[in-house]
Amino acid sequence: MESSSSKITDEIRAEASRLLSSGEVAAFLGFVPGSLPMTVRPFVARSSEDAARLVWNSFCVMNLANYLPEVLKSVEPPRGPGDPEPEGPLPRVGVLATGCWSRNMVVQIQENRIQRDRVVILGISSRGMVDRKKVLARLGGREALKVEEQDHSLLVSGRAFNEEIPRWEVVRDNCRSCVHPDPVIWDIMIGERAGDRQNANRFAQVEEIESLAPEERWAWFQEEISSCIRCYACRNACPLCYCPTCFVDDSRPQWVGKSIEPVDTAIFHILRAYHCAGRCTDCGACESACPMGIRMRLFTKKLEKDVLEMYGAEAGMDPETPLPLSTFSPDDPQDFIVTGQESPKSTGDEAGRSGEVSQS
Amino acid sequence: METKKWEPRIVAFLCNWCSYAGADLAGVSRYQYPPSLRIIRVPCSGRVSANMVLDALKSGADGVLVSGCHPGDCHYISGNMYARRRLALLKSLLEFIGIEPERFNVSWISASEGKQFAEVAREVTEKVRALGPARHLVKDF
Numbered sequence: 351m352e353s354s355s356s357k358i359t360d361e362i363r364a365e366a367s368r369l370l371s372s373g374e375v376a377a378f379l380g381f382v383p384g385s386l387p388m389t390v391r392p393f394v395a396r397s398s399e400d401a402a403r404l405v406w407n408s409f410c411v412m413n414l415a416n417y418l419p420e421v422l423k424s425v426e427p428p429r430g431p432g433d434p435e436p437e438g439p440l441p442r443v444g445v446l447a448t449g450c451w452s453r454n455m456v457v458q459i460q461e462n463r464i465q466r467d468r469v470v471i472l473g474i475s476s477r478g479m480v481d482r483k484k485v486l487a488r489l490g491g492r493e494a495l496k497v498e499e500q501d502h503s504l505l506v507s508g509r510a511f512n513e514e515i516p517r518w519e520v521v522r523d524n525c526r527s528c529v530h531p532d533p534v535i536w537d538i539m540i541g542e543r544a545g546d547r548q549n550a551n552r553f554a555q556v557e558e559i560e561s562l563a564p565e566e567r568w569a570w571f572q573e574e575i576s577s578c579i580r581c582y583a584c585r586n587a588c589p590l591c592y593c594p595t596c597f598v599d600d601s602r603p604q605w606v607g608k609s610i611e612p613v614d615t616a617i618f619h620i621l622r623a624y625h626c627a628g629r630c631t632d633c634g635a636c637e638s639a640c641p642m643g644i645r646m647r648l649f650t651k652k653l654e655k656d657v658l659e660m661y662g663a664e665a666g667m668d669p670e671t672p673l674p675l676s677t678f679s680p681d682d683p684q685d686f687i688v689t690g691q692e693s694p695k696s697t698g699d700e701a702g703r704s705g706e707v708s709q710s
Numbered sequence: 711m712e713t714k715k716w717e718p719r720i721v722a723f724l725c726n727w728c729s730y731a732g733a734d735l736a737g738v739s740r741y742q743y744p745p746s747l748r749i750i751r752v753p754c755s756g757r758v759s760a761n762m763v764l765d766a767l768k769s770g771a772d773g774v775l776v777s778g779c780h781p782g783d784c785h786y787i788s789g790n791m792y793a794r795r796r797l798a799l800l801k802s803l804l805e806f807i808g809i810e811p812e813r814f815n816v817s818w819i820s821a822s823e824g825k826q827f828a829e830v831a832r833e834v835t836e837k838v839r840a841l842g843p844a845r846h847l848v849k850d851f
Binding site: 556559560564565566567568569570571597603605607611613614616617620621623624625627628649652653656657660661674675676678680682683684686687688689690691692 | 760761764765768775781782788791792794795796798799800801802803804805806807808809810811815816817818826827828829830831832833834846847848849
C-alpha cells in the first residue's frame, strides 16, 4: 500500500517540476532526505531534475518559512545599495507550507519580510511531524538504521531488531495539540484539507505548569533550562528571529552574559520567548532543533495562551489584521495596574511593623 | 554587631511627560514616600522593553516599577497603549516561570498626581519588602 506521505511526495515533485520548467518560479524550497534516518534537509531546487529529489515525510520538522526571505533574495538580480529597483516583476519562489508554516508566512507578510505575490505556496494539510527524540528514546540506545513510514506506524529496523512504533505516540507535542493543520494561505493545495481539529485542549501542558506553586514553577524552569549550552539553535531555527543583531550578541549594553551561568541562560530563554509573543505559531522548530531536548516551546505556548485570552488574537491567521502587539484596544485588560490604593496611608508604618515582629 | 536593615531597591522607569513630572510634584509638595526608588527617566512607557526590566532584575533590583501616562493621555498618542499589552504579557510570563508577580509593577501616574505617586511608591515598596531580597534572576558580578 502506498502511504499518504509518498503520494504527497509524488505530487510535490510533479508540481515543483512543472513550476520550475515553466519558469513560473525561479527556485523551489522543499526537503531532501538527510544523511541519517528520520532527518531531512531543507533544499532549494532550481531545475526540474532537482525537483525529482524532493521528499515529504513525517520528519519535516524544520520550518521552511525560516529560509524563504533568503531564497527570495537569492533569486533577485544582484544590485548595490544605491542601485534602482529592477524593472518588471521579480522572480518568484515556490515553497511548501503546512498550517503553522503558512501562518509564519502570513506573519512575514505582515512584517514586510516577504511579498505575497512573489511566493507560490504549495499547501499541505499536516498530519503532525514525528519527534525524532521520542523515537530514539523508545529504542533505548539501539541504533536505527532504517525507518520506514506507514500511515499509522513507523517500522524501525537496525542490527538484529525490528520494531513497529505507533505513529501518533511519537508525534511532536506541538503537533499533538495543534488545531490548525491546514494552510491559511496557499496557491496550490496538495491532498485534501483536513479542517480544524476540535478536541485538543491545546494548552494542557501550560495549564499543568500554571497549577504549580511559584517556587515549584521556578524549580521547573531552572530544571528545564539547566542543560542549555546556549548554542542558539532554537533562535536560528525560528522564522521569527531575524534581527540583524540579536539581543544576545549585543555587547553595549550587554543584556545577556556570554557565560552559561544559570541567570544568563534564564534571561536568554525569557527574552527569546518574549520576542515571539503574538507572532509564534507553535511550529515547534525551536524544540526540534534543540540538541539538549529543552522544551522551550512551553514558554512561547504560555504567551500564545495569554494573547488569545487577553486580546482574542492568534498569530498569522489573517494577513489583513495587524499583529496583536502592533495594535491595541482602548479597553485592553489592565487589572495588573498598581494604583497605590492598597498602600498604608500613615507614614508611621515603620513603628507599626516593628511592633508586629516583636509580638510574633 | 548590628547589621544594616535591608531596604528594597526598586528601579522605576518613569515616562518623561507624566510620571516623572508626577514624581517631581510629589517632591515639591513634600509628600513622604520610602526612599527605595531608583528613578530612570524614559521618553515614554512604550520605550521600556523587556530587556530593560530583566537587566534591572539581573543587576540586583528587588523590584521594578514602570509608570506612564494614563491611557489616552500619552504624549505620543498611543505609546502607553502598546506598552500596556507588552507589559501585561511580560508580567504574566515572569509569573509563569516562578518570579513573584509583585516584583514587577506597572502604574499610570499623571503629572498632577504627586500624592498618588507617593502612594504607589509606598505600595510597591511594601509589597517588595514583604517578599524580601530578590533571589531568582540576580547575577553576582
